[in-house]
Amino acid sequence: MTHWLERLDRRWLFLMMGILVLLPLLFPLALPLTVSARVRAFHDGIARIPDGSTVLMSCDYDPGAIPELVPMTRTALRQLFDKKCKVVVTCLWPGGPGLVDNVVRGMANEQHRVDGVDFVDLGFKEGREAVMVLMGQGIANAFPRDYQGKDTRSLPIMRSVRDYSSFPLLVNISAGYPGTKEWVQQVQGRFHLPMVSGVTAVSAPEFYPYLQSGQLIGLLGGMAGAAEYEKLRGEKGTATRGMDAQSMAHVFVALCILAGNWVNWRRRRGAPA
Amino acid sequence: MNLTHDLSIWLAAILTLFIFSFLYKDNPLYKFAEHLFVGVSAGYYIILNFWTVIVPNLWDPLAKAFAGQGTDPTRTGFMAAGLGDYRGWMIIPGLLGLLLFTRLFGRIGWLSRWSLAVIIGVYAGIKTTGFAQSDFVEQLHGSLQPLWTGQLATTVNTLIFTIGLVTSLLFFFYSREHKGALGVASRLGVFFLMISFGAGYGYTVMSRVSLLIGRFQFLLQDWLGIR
Numbered sequence: 001m002t003h004w005l006e007r008l009d010r011r012w013l014f015l016m017m018g019i020l021v022l023l024p025l026l027f028p029l030a031l032p033l034t035v036s037a038r039v040r041a042f043h044d045g046i047a048r049i050p051d052g053s054t055v056l057m058s059c060d061y062d063p064g065a066i067p068e069l070v071p072m073t074r075t076a077l078r079q080l081f082d083k084k085c086k087v088v089v090t091c092l093w094p095g096g097p098g099l100v101d102n103v104v105r106g107m108a109n110e111q112h113r114v115d116g117v118d119f120v121d122l123g124f125k126e127g128r129e130a131v132m133v134l135m136g137q138g139i140a141n142a143f144p145r146d147y148q149g150k151d152t153r154s155l156p157i158m159r160s161v162r163d164y165s166s167f168p169l170l171v172n173i174s175a176g177y178p179g180t181k182e183w184v185q186q187v188q189g190r191f192h193l194p195m196v197s198g199v200t201a202v203s204a205p206e207f208y209p210y211l212q213s214g215q216l217i218g219l220l221g222g223m224a225g226a227a228e229y230e231k232l233r234g235e236k237g238t239a240t241r242g243m244d245a246q247s248m249a250h251v252f253v254a255l256c257i258l259a260g261n262w263v264n265w266r267r268r269r270g271a272p273a
Numbered sequence: 274m275n276l277t278h279d280l281s282i283w284l285a286a287i288l289t290l291f292i293f294s295f296l297y298k299d300n301p302l303y304k305f306a307e308h309l310f311v312g313v314s315a316g317y318y319i320i321l322n323f324w325t326v327i328v329p330n331l332w333d334p335l336a337k338a339f340a341g342q343g344t345d346p347t348r349t350g351f352m353a354a355g356l357g358d359y360r361g362w363m364i365i366p367g368l369l370g371l372l373l374f375t376r377l378f379g380r381i382g383w384l385s386r387w388s389l390a391v392i393i394g395v396y397a398g399i400k401t402t403g404f405a406q407s408d409f410v411e412q413l414h415g416s417l418q419p420l421w422t423g424q425l426a427t428t429v430n431t432l433i434f435t436i437g438l439v440t441s442l443l444f445f446f447y448s449r450e451h452k453g454a455l456g457v458a459s460r461l462g463v464f465f466l467m468i469s470f471g472a473g474y475g476y477t478v479m480s481r482v483s484l485l486i487g488r489f490q491f492l493l494q495d496w497l498g499i500r
Binding site (some may be wrong): 011014017018021022025026064066067068073085095097123124125126129130133138140141143144145162176182184185186187188190200201202204205211212213214215221222223224236241242245246249250253261 | 295296297300314317318320322325326329330333334344356357358395397399400402403406407408410412414415434467472473475476478479480481482483484485486487488489491492493499
């Protein structure tokens with residue numbers, strides 16, 4: 001057995017992983033999902049702002065984060081539009097503006113929201129932390145034109161928007177740098193703007209200290225966080241549909257780790273192959 | 274099954290399969306997709322930055338400034354700047370940007386260091402203040418918690434948190450040999466660090482599996498039309 005495991009071609013593991021992910025997508029298992037406190041806090045953070053407020057939403061990701069971050073972007077936009085909130089969207093990742101615009105417009109069409117009145121996509125701006133600081137001097141200074149090329153200052157939604165003091169909440173959906181860490185450092189800390197965040201699973205552990213200290217009100221971590229958020233909102237999106245596959249893959253990885261450690265333990269004991 | 278007629282989805286699906294083929298072994302199809310991605314990305318970033326940064330944030334304000342106008346209509350004049358309305362002063366960042374390209378010309382390449390000095394200086398300042406406030410002071414503040422909260426569960430949580438924090442910090446204290454009480458505490462700190470590494474690894478697995486799920490969902494739903 002040990003000998004067989006030691007000589008196993010890793011491509012069999014890839015194939016097994018592929019099958020274990022594919023099957024639950026074709027034949028859902030509907031495994032149970034519980035909503036964690038941090039996800040509930042994200043939801044409640046948005047629920048607490050006054051109806052009709054104008055909210056800043058920065059979607060800092062690119063197509064590599066679609067499975068984890070697009071579902072939470074959609075659900076957050078639905079919750080904001082349900083509260084009749086106006087949404088100012090930005091993107092600080094160069095690979096993201098087209099994707100983010102597509103998601104925002106899709107949600108706006110679904111909820112019958114008008115471009116320039118109920119929402120605006122300001123698109124991408126290079127400069128990372130410098131853009132965040134510049135937005136503190138005036139949102140339109142940093143983004144003179146929106147993603148469509150329209151003069152930002154002429155849009156009805158921007159009449160009530162000056163700088164960060166115009167927003168009761170910052171919703172950040174981020175895949176890395178620049179993202180949640182930089183928004184906390186440059187905006188939450190400096191301008192005391194309450195903030196909720198949705199991040200990729202790989203970066204989530206980095207942000208738990210911010211959650212514990214109250215710098216973040218709520219946190220969605222990866223596809224699981226997105227699925228919990230969907231459950232809380234009574235939606236069944238791509239994150240929920242992907243969680244069965246996620247669970248199966250996790251069991252498989254755990255078994256691989258156990259098998260690898262067993263082989264290593266046997267080898268160290270000098271057991272015959 | 275309802276195959277899509279959208280050419281862009283077909284292209285994305287075929288390129289996804291080309292990339293997946295690397296799992297079997299390196300091959301020309303994978304190489305083609307990889308090189309195509311690098312080439313398209315380079316062109317995309319140049320065009321994106323031209324239309325989203327150079328034109329709206331430099332060209333347009335300068336063009337307005339030469340006409341004596343700016344974002345504030347109450348002031349006129351090429352150099353009549355205010356906060357957020359920098360007018361003719363935008364020539365300075367424009368020049369600094371151009372100096373970066375002197376690296377392409379060997380003899381005057383040193384001029385690009387002026388621009389780099391400004392970039393490094395500004396970012397060092399922004400990062401330092403942000404870090405000091407949000408990661409040092411706020412985190413220190415967040416770590417000071419009452420050990421007895423009146424509720425057993427939260428008290429146990431706070432105790433675990435405090436012991437984990439102190440012992441993990443002691444592990445990184447290298448001015449004394451880790452023996453005796455310090456040795457015990459630092460060894461306990463290692464356990465806490467290992468738990469955090471394990472949580473980090475678990476989250477990384479979740480992230481990577483999510484990418485695979487996302488691609489499979491794309492292939493099944495968008496390409497093959499299986500709902």
